[in-house]
Amino acid sequence: MDINNKKATRQSYGEALVELGKVNKDVIVLDADLAGATKTNMFAKEFPDRFFDLGIAEQDMIATAVGLSTCGKIPFASTFAVFATGRAYDQIRNSVCYPNLNVKICATHSGITVGEDGATHQMLEDINLMRGLPNMTVISPSDDIQAKWAVRKAAEIYGPVYIRFGRAETPIIYDENSEFEIGKAIRFGDGKDATVFATGMMVAEALKAKEILEKEGINIRVIDFHTIKPIDEEIIIQSAKETKKLISIEEHSVIGGLGTAISEVLTNKYPEKLVRLGIKDCFGKSGNWKELLKYFGLTSDEIVKNIKNA
Amino acid sequence: MVDSVFLKDLEEKSKNIRRSIIEMVYSAKSGHPGGSLSIADVLTTLYFSEMNINIDNPKDENRDRLVLSKGHCSPALYATLAEKGFFPKKDLKTFRKIDSYLQGHPDMKKIPGVDISSGSLGQGLSVANGMAIAGKIDKKDYRVYAIMGDGEIEEGQIWEAAMTSSHYKLDNLCAIVDNNNLQIDGKIENVMNPYPIDKKFESFGFNTIVIDGHNFEEILNAFSKAKETKGKPTAIIARTTKGKGISYMEGNASWHGKAPNEDEYKLAIEELLK
Numbered sequence A: 001m002d003i004n005n006k007k008a009t010r011q012s013y014g015e016a017l018v019e020l021g022k023v024n025k026d027v028i029v030l031d032a033d034l035a036g037a038t039k040t041n042m043f044a045k046e047f048p049d050r051f052f053d054l055g056i057a058e059q060d061m062i063a064t065a066v067g068l069s070t071c072g073k074i075p076f077a078s079t080f081a082v083f084a085t086g087r088a089y090d091q092i093r094n095s096v097c098y099p100n101l102n103v104k105i106c107a108t109h110s111g112i113t114v115g116e117d118g119a120t121h122q123m124l125e126d127i128n129l130m131r132g133l134p135n136m137t138v139i140s141p142s143d144d145i146q147a148k149w150a151v152r153k154a155a156e157i158y159g160p161v162y163i164r165f166g167r168a169e170t171p172i173i174y175d176e177n178s179e180f181e182i183g184k185a186i187r188f189g190d191g192k193d194a195t196v197f198a199t200g201m202m203v204a205e206a207l208k209a210k211e212i213l214e215k216e217g218i219n220i221r222v223i224d225f226h227t228i229k230p231i232d233e234e235i236i237i238q239s240a241k242e243t244k245k246l247i248s249i250e251e252h253s254v255i256g257g258l259g260t261a262i263s264e265v266l267t268n269k270y271p272e273k274l275v276r277l278g279i280k281d282c283f284g285k286s287g288n289w290k291e292l293l294k295y296f297g298l299t300s301d302e303i304v305k306n307i308k309n310a
Numbered sequence B: 001m002v003d004s005v006f007l008k009d010l011e012e013k014s015k016n017i018r019r020s021i022i023e024m025v026y027s028a029k030s031g032h033p034g035g036s037l038s039i040a041d042v043l044t045t046l047y048f049s050e051m052n053i054n055i056d057n058p059k060d061e062n063r064d065r066l067v068l069s070k071g072h073c074s075p076a077l078y079a080t081l082a083e084k085g086f087f088p089k090k091d092l093k094t095f096r097k098i099d100s101y102l103q104g105h106p107d108m109k110k111i112p113g114v115d116i117s118s119g120s121l122g123q124g125l126s127v128a129n130g131m132a133i134a135g136k137i138d139k140k141d142y143r144v145y146a147i148m149g150d151g152e153i154e155e156g157q158i159w160e161a162a163m164t165s166s167h168y169k170l171d172n173l174c175a176i177v178d179n180n181n182l183q184i185d186g187k188i189e190n191v192m193n194p195y196p197i198d199k200k201f202e203s204f205g206f207n208t209i210v211i212d213g214h215n216f217e218e219i220l221n222a223f224s225k226a227k228e229t230k231g232k233p234t235a236i237i238a239r240t241t242k243g244k245g246i247s248y249m250e251g252n253a254s255w256h257g258k259a260p261n262e263d264e265y266k267l268a269i270e271e272l273l274k
Helices: A009-023 A041-046 A058-070 A081-087 A089-097 A112-117 A126-131 A144-156 A202-215 A233-242 A258-269 A289-295 A300-309 B004-028 B033-050 B071-084 B089-094 B124-137 B156-167 B188-192 B197-203 B216-228 B262-273
Strands: A002-008 A027-031 A051-053 A074-080 A104-108 A137-139 A161-164 A169-172 A186-188 A194-198 A220-224 A227-229 A245-253 A275-279 B065-068 B144-149 B173-179 B207-212 B234-239
Touching (some): A002 A009, A009 A027, A009 A041, A009 A104, A009 A144, A027 A041, A058 A081, A058 A089, A058 B156, A074 A081, A081 A089, A081 A104, A081 A126, A104 A144, A126 A137, A126 A227, A126 A245, A126 A258, A137 A144, A144 A161, A194 A202, A194 A233, A194 A258, A202 A220, A202 A245, A202 A300, A220 A233, A227 A258, A245 A258, A245 A300, A258 A275, A275 A300, B004 B033, B004 B071, B004 B089, B004 B216, B004 B262, B033 B071, B033 B144, B033 B173, B065 B071, B065 B124, B071 B089, B124 B156, B124 B173, B173 B197, B197 B207, B197 B234, B207 B216
Parallel strands (some): A027 A051, A027 A074, A074 A104, A104 A161, A137 A161, A194 A220, A194 A245, A245 A275, B065 B144, B144 B173, B173 B234
Antiparallel strands (some): A137 A227, A186 A220
């Protein structure tokens, strides 16, 4: 990982949509007046006949996607995570997930890194909301490469998929040849001192922590959970068996997200203590996103500290 | 002029459908008879005259689509689909019971002929828009019908969707408002007045037609006018009577969502057999 090589996953989303549009004519893209921010405008420019702006009407957008999907289309509906999963929750629950329709909900601007816009726009509960829905697949890519994989894979599988993209530029972790399978987490290293389970942009932070700790003779492993649902149970149990400490970290509330998903598996199959790092049951606030990550303890330093103290 | 033998046949069909509605709700001891009876004549006309559908291939991609946005009126839809032959009429008695495919609200994955699952009000017009947009993209000539309740249009999403229907010039879409004037808490103008419904749809860019929703000739004419209208969607405001056909249910909001007891059931069937 070259930490200076960065890209926002929303940018990756825009690029991946254009590539997908070229090879799959059933792909239709919908947006709710945020095409410039979600980067769906790249697809709109390339395929104007397959792009529909529904205006500032997220509920209408999701249910329109539903209608399209019943006619064989593969709609990708995009807006900010807070509106996609909050404003249109009932539409996603009753009209997308209950009939198990082929709708892809691709939300950008997830998490605290929306920054200056503040709490109203910082979605910290989306994984929780989407994970609780039957039939829903939940993907939270950690970098540019994974974000593009997620878009391609979402189009390949039938059924509802939620993909969570970020606004901030984050390090590119993987190379073009890396592989991606929905539901299969990716392991970095085989250290036995601790496991850090991470998702989204926190994977890069965990990898930084891994390097720092190695210099001090502490060997950890990092697991990238790009898929939160279905969760990779096997790798959780294996990590619990092989390592001394377990920590999860996510740019999301500690309630209902990755940490919760992992604790559910541990409780059912291999009870071990898990330290869950994330936003501790509170709303965000305005500020520069890098400062906010420090404020909320979502950094490699915080991981290092917790591994030493856990 | 519409052929009188054909009209008589539609009347006969709608009577059968009303009877099935009562049988279903009585057998389930729950369900929504009032709004089912008010929309029965429109549904009869759609399935026995207007819609291009194929009972041997319910998912035919060229078929016309129906969105029952007021999904609680599933008894009317199921009774119509059974009358049409999508599934056996005897199955209607399993409505709302455990292990039945006839769920309380329409389930497209379980029920042949149901084009979309529905139940949470306010979403159907958006779904119908999506189907209509897909038809435009694929240059298919199928039509999409969306049936809403007059109380249902209090949901804000209906008006988001109405903007979309008109913005994308969905002339392959026909919205129908079952204007029976009653919702659970009473008369619609007292609970949350949506009138004037026709003027509202008109101002959102719809071709608007107001009809007597129990007069087959008017229903047929409205659908044919909708088909002829190009460049904009059509909204048919069907003035109806909640509980139509059962004297003691007519115009009575308390029959929105309850089943008749044995005596009431017998009386209802007697009236329908007249």
